Amino acid sequence: MRKDIWFLIVNPTSGSFSRKRKWTQITAAFEANELPYDFTFTQKPQHEYELVLEALQKGYRKFVCVGGDGTLHHIVNGLMQQQQVSLEEIKLAVIPLGTGNDWVKTYKIPTNIAKAVQIIKDEHTVFQDIGKLSLLQEPTTVFFNNVAGLGFDGYVVKRNERLKFLGPMSFLVSTVLGLISYKASEFTITSKEKEITSKSLLTIVGICQFSGGGMQLTKDVDPTDGLFDVSMAKRFSFWTLIRNVVRLFNGKIVNHPEVETFKTDAITIETSQKNTYIQADGELIGTGGFVAEILSKKLQFVVSPSWKLEPTN
The missing domain is CATH 3.40.50.10330 (Probable inorganic polyphosphate/atp-NAD kinase; domain 1)
Known part of the structure; x- marks a missing residue:
């Protein structure tokens, strides 16, 4: 059969x-x-x-x-x-x-x-959580299995479209170029746990640990706990970003005092900058804000038998 x-x-x-x-x-x-x-x-x-x-x-x-x-x-x-x-x-x-x-x-x-x-x-399989993301500016709904977000990471994905010929190095090059030109936007985050309004470099809604070619922007990741891991990077100057590029990739960026992290099963992110790029799993989805909800243990993936949850940061 x-x-x-x-x-x-x-x-x-x-x-x-x-x-x-x-x-x-x-x-x-x-x-x-x-x-x-x-x-x-x-x-x-x-x-x-x-x-x-x-x-x-x-x-x-x-x-x-x-x-x-x-x-x-x-x-x-x-x-x-x-x-x-x-x-x-x-x-x-x-x-x-x-x-x-x-x-x-x-x-x-x-x-x-x-x-x-x-x-x-x-x-060897695991039933992993899946995110459901609905755009606020248009009637579009997509699902994501890794990480979604808006702001700098979406900007990097947009830049990377023209640099993929560089292979795995393309994300690093896109990140460095993005640091020079990207301007932070004001975001409003609403969830059951908290409401935040702040200038923000990026806001990440994560299920898994890595994005953007190896960046680690989420904390306490568990792809099966029925919760998003949210990270909001707030007021980062250009030089602060330059000093913290390594921390974007080793996961220590979530410990920076200008990064706020929390867990939730549903979140709304709004921004006054309507051309702010939204990405899901490294794919450009649209612009503006979105609503995301978690679908707990929804899809069965084949993973390494050696995989187990470890402290991420």
Whole structure:
């Protein structure tokens, strides 16, 4: 039955995908591990949505994302938006071949293809929380599995669109260039726990630990606790940002006195700057503000058997 066959959705334009060499390694690893599989290649932007629906209709229930965070984001959205099959029947694995590969870092999934396929064979899974994000300026709703936010991180994602040819270094270059030109906006954050209005560099709503090519902007992360980890970076001058670039990537930025962190299951973020970029899982979603709510333990992911929650900061 097809429900026991892994269905690979392959993005041939992903950051580190070399069609012939990488694809040969992937097929060889599946065959060496005696894992039954079928596959398809994306042929246009956001093709993943259609491919997910077609696969479900044919009976597939086990999916592999072959690509980066953007490919995973679109597959997750395809699965979350469909109503044909209960999500409890679905498993989603990842072979990371993208530019940033941020989501896999939380779960210790390596970029080495043979090792990533071994994790798929082990089939150790976790039901992870999923975020539901609705824009305030337009009738758009998306789901996210890693991190969403607005402000500087959205600005970096926008800049990075033209720098992806640099590979994994593109996010670092985009961050440095963004530090020079980005101007902080005033945000109002509303949740059950607190209300904050402040000038802000960025506000992050996180489920997992890494974003922006390895930046760690969330504190006390637990992808299964039914809560967002929110970080608001307030009044940062240019030179304060420069001095703290390393802390953006080692996670210590959340301990800075101008960073406020808390947990919540729902949040509204508003801004007077209507052109403030919003990103979800490294994908530009729109501008302005948004409402986000957590969907607890909603989707089953295949992760490393060695993964366990550790203190993040």
